[in-house]
Amino acid sequence: MFKTTVVGSYPVVKKEKLNFLDKVKKIFGVYDEYKYSIEVAVKDQISAGIDIISDGQVRGDMVEIFTKNLFGFQDKIVVNKIEFVKPITLKDLLFAKKLAKSLKNNVEVKGIITGPCTIAYSVRDEFYSNKEELIIDLAKALRKEVESLVKHTPIIQIDEPILSTGMVDFDIAKRAIEIITKDLNVEISMHVCGSVHKIIEELNEFNVNILDHEFASNRKNLEILERINKKIGFGCVNTKSKKVESPEEIRDLIEEGLEILKNNKNIKDLKSSILIDPDCGLRLLGREIAYNKLKNMVKAVNLISL
Ligand SMILES: [Zn+2]
Numbered sequence: 001m002f003k004t005t006v007v008g009s010y011p012v013v014k015k016e017k018l019n020f021l022d023k024v025k026k027i028f029g030v031y032d033e034y035k036y037s038i039e040v041a042v043k044d045q046i047s048a049g050i051d052i053i054s055d056g057q058v059r060g061d062m063v064e065i066f067t068k069n070l071f072g073f074q075d076k077i078v079v080n081k082i083e084f085v086k087p088i089t090l091k092d093l094l095f096a097k098k099l100a101k102s103l104k105n106n107v108e109v110k111g112i113i114t115g116p117c118t119i120a121y122s123v124r125d126e127f128y129s130n131k132e133e134l135i136i137d138l139a140k141a142l143r144k145e146v147e148s149l150v151k152h153t154p155i156i157q158i159d160e161p162i163l164s165t166g167m168v169d170f171d172i173a174k175r176a177i178e179i180i181t182k183d184l185n186v187e188i189s190m191h192v193c194g195s196v197h198k199i200i201e202e203l204n205e206f207n208v209n210i211l212d213h214e215f216a217s218n219r220k221n222l223e224i225l226e227r228i229n230k231k232i233g234f235g236c237v238n239t240k241s242k243k244v245e246s247p248e249e250i251r252d253l254i255e256e257g258l259e260i261l262k263n264n265k266n267i268k269d270l271k272s273s274i275l276i277d278p279d280c281g282l283r284l285l286g287r288e289i290a291y292n293k294l295k296n297m298v299k300a301v302n303l304i305s306l
Pocket of ligand 1: 161191281
């Protein structure tokens, strides 16, 4: 059946009671409180039955993780030429992967980066003379981050939610994504939440294999399924609502999408063209809600017969 995945972020759960070793580590300043958060995210995703999981992106919001670790930023202000220093998300990906493999055989952990346009539009720029230069330098730095990940994962996701706002020049965005994705031997997915039905022709031109969008909280987006020319990341669980959808409800939405896709001449084989996931990250939901949403999503997929 269809493979399932997540967009990336998971509620951050911290350990309530530190054990002796944790306390010693804390004294020496080497205690990493987020390791436990990654463990929770990995275990929950696997227990829910997700095929391609994430490390939970627990270390901060999607922009912060990168601005903190790229050269050129002071908090979220650009004060110098942006440069890559050292791998940012690799350590967590490897930790999640090791843990995942110890729990289940056929599970993959995807690499996730925040896109250059989304970072560029979320920071204050006091260095570059225009957005284009900032975006291109961010893309070059993120390319190095991606190069550090590709040996360890079969799928890289680029989060570019800013593209649905109409603020970004698509030619610059396309060039930036091309810098990051050129000649890589992995699947590349681009996640853009928000309304995309008016920009699907633009998105079709990006150098990525999968376009990942929200359909549960945005039914109008279903229209793109007639015209999309890539694989689809089908967001079918509302991540803005705390209500846990029933498996049947989620199944109905997926089936609605499948009906439209059957008329899409670009899609040769339905089964391998769709990845099922939630609309967006789960970070802001409580752990129990996030977990149950994933569990019901997997149940929904199992209710579908092609
Ligand atoms: Zn999103």
